[in-house]
Amino acid sequence: MQSRVLGWSRSAKRLVVLALDMGLSILATWLAFSLRLDMLHWPVGAQWWVYGLTLVLFVPVFIRFGLYRAIFRYTGQAALVATAKATFVYALILLPLLLWLQQWIWVPRSLGVLQPLIFFLLVGASRTGARFWLIGLGRVDGQSSGRFLIFGAGTAGAQTASAMGIAAPFQLVGFVDDDPTKVGHSVNGVPVFAASSLASLVIDQGVTDILLALPTASRARRKAIIESLRHIPVHIRTLPDWGDLASGRVTIQDFKELDIEDLLGRDPVPPNTDLLARNLAGKVVLVTGAGGSIGSELCRQIVAERPRQLLLLEHSEYNLYSIDQELQRLCTAHSFAVELVPLLGSVTNLGRLHEVCRLYHPQTVYHAAAYKHVPLVESNPKEGIENNVFGTLNMATVAQDHGVESFVLVSTDKAVRPTNVMGASKRMAELVLQALSDRDLQKASTRFSMVRFGNVLGSSGSVVPLFRRQMMAGGPLTVTHADVTRYFMTIPEAAQLVLQAGAMASGGDVFVLDMGEPVKILDLARRMVELSGMQVRDETYPDGDIAIAIIGLRPGEKLYEELLIGDNPTPTAHVRIMKAHEHFLAWPELQMQLQALRNAIEVNDPIAMKAVLRDCVQGYQG
Incomplete structure (x- = not known):
């Protein structure tokens, strides 16, 4: 019987509950009359109007309080409180109406108190009874x-x-x-x-x-x-x-x-609202790589600052469609008057970048487009360098040509003394912005800055979802080295700090985010297993549930990540944002190196590419 009732449509269930409440309202009115008169009551003449009045009054009040949206088998104290509030409001309406009706109909004044009280007890009892009647569905043989x-x-x-x-x-x-x-x-x-x-x-x-x-x-x-x-x-x-x-x-x-943020134990710092809005409110903002992990979160936070127009540049059609649809819903839900412009295109396409800036005249650019997966870029250096280095150069020069006010590069801790092509290419991108800023210092045109931080939780390739998938499959959890450590930060916090850091830029700034304490990946794997109610299978506990396998460092992977090349960061207006002071190449020298790098890319010569990176990027030994 319970299963049959639960099989009814939602509309049918609501009608049944409404009919039950109407019957309980009539019963409550009859009981109130009977208790007041100290005898079984039978309505006489116009007293029937009182019964009808209670029905007319309680139904809209109960609907307004959402009492017919609840699910009986899951109702509890919160539902009873809502019922009590609805009945109290109903009583406040009923009592003065009954007093007014006494001009034409004999009605005991106490009925306005007795009837709602009895009605509440009957409705509460019906909900509780239904809940107990349906509890068998969640059990197996009790x-x-x-x-x-x-x-x-x-x-x-x-x-x-x-x-x-x-x-x-x-x-x-x-x-x-x-x-x-x-x-x-x-x-x-x-x-x-x-x-x-x-x-x-x-x-x-x-x-x-x-x-x-x-x-x-x-x-x-x-x-x-x-x-x-x-x-x-x-x-x-x-x-x-x-x-x-x-x-x-x-x-x-x-x-x-x-979530891993529960394990990191670091509370986010409230944002500086003035910094957040400085480069965004009422402006035309362009985000490259708008469909990626960081790019999409930047877009979510940017629309909240109400720019006039947000340009979403993305080379993946699906990612662009997804973020555009999400932002459309976000703007509708919060009444953000932001014009969203989805733009298919790659930062390696110089003509497309000129076209976008000529048509829309962006004032602020957040450059998040990059290839960032270390082993993949190590295996495909040409594509990684072309996208990360020359894509940044393209976007930066186009920004200058079209009068962009602020240009912020999303960088990485892997750019510091890199051991891989991805990190070296990101440091090369930083060098491009530093050199351009230094060359055009007297012009005071586009303010270039870069924000460097570590791993973000939940990004594509993040270790946490990988560990979860491996646990669901029964293990093992794969760790590249017993001593490998990483810095972690949530995507929302990283994006928020990027927006604030960019607002503080004066030109050529290298900002470094305070990532907290580094996390040992092996310890993280152990914690995730143990907090899932399982035991790590190792030599001490050979009968454990999940094993952890050390598989060796991947090509280009480092044991430890760093955030600074030098040791002289200075504080800024934000407690979690520091400013680094690091050596860079002057534009004439860098321009020659970039030409050598382009020549190596054209003939797809990885050895020559890495040789240029070694000459330019401090600490790179690839």
Whole structure:
């Protein structure tokens, strides 16, 4: 029977619930009359109008409060609170109307209080009854498929438990909290345990999952809590989006895996709004590589600053289509009056770049177009150099020719003493901008700057999604070297800092982002396995779940990344942005090297290409 009811269409379910509530409203009115008169009541004459009035009043109020959008089997405390609010508003309307009707109809004044109160009890009982009637759907032979704890006994934890519902195929064992004032008490009848007792609690109660309900905790605190749970054999997950949680559609499968930012423990710095808007508000902005990891995030943040026009230059048709559609939806949802112009084209096509700038006259350019995958560029040096070096040269010279005010290059920590063609080509791109800025210093035309940072989380080729895919396949997790370390930053934070750094440029600036502490990739792999409730399989634990394999450094890969060539960075107006002072080649000398590099590309001579890179790029030994 339950399965048949759940098979009804959403409209049919709403009509049934509405009809039930109408019946409960009539019952509540009859009970209110009977209690007030101390006898079973039968409506006489115009008293039938009172029954009709209650129906006419409660339906629009309940609809307005969204009571017919809820899903009964997932309703909890939040739904009862919404019902109480709706009934209170309904009572505020009903009481004065009944007092007014007393001019023509005899109606007890207390009916305006009794009827809404009884109606609320009946509606609440119906929702609770329906929930209990449907709970069997989430169980198999009445047995739960797992047992979980919620870390955090605050509002988020209580709402999480309520939204999960007892229909979930997991059993809630209790809450865990490190606040001594909460330990030993209960939340909605569920006990709260001390965080210090977690390890024994997991073993004694057979806990399989821990859900983190700490939405307001700082990232440093989240990291500390996660580290304390690392060696407990349970699967750790975190809250889903608040919208899904509040809607009552959440099951344990909807909870998210831990993001690496939870493991890094670094809180983002609030942006300087003046810096963000300086090169964007009301201007024509061009983003190259607009469909890439960094380019697309730059676009998302740029539209929020309301430029007059945003030009999206991208050589991949699918990526351009995807980011254009996403930005159109974003602008519609937030009423951003930004004209979006999707442009197919490559930065290696000089004619196309001139055409774009001649037609649209951009004032600010963010140059994010680049080939950045180290092994692929190492195997394809011609294409990597052509795109990264000469694509940057093309865009920079076109920007100067058409009077662009600000040009910001998105660079990388791999440009510092590079061991690969990709890094060397990005440093060469930096040298191009430094030399052009120095050559045209007296003209004070285009302000060139570059922003250098490390790995961004979630970008194409990022290690975190790779590790997740490998864990789902049963392993092993592949690490290139036991000692390899990397800097990490979230894509939104990196893009936000790029926008702010570019606004501080005076010309030829090399900005370096504070990436925090470097992360050892082997440790990251171990943490991801352990926080998924599994054990690393190694010599100590040969029966573990997931192995970690050391596969050797890839061509051109470094053990450690650096952010500075020199050792003299100076602070800027932003705490996470530094300014480097590094040697560069004067334009006449660099121009000769660029011609030699172009000649090597034309004959596809990798040895000659690398020889030029060695001459120009400090520390490159490729």
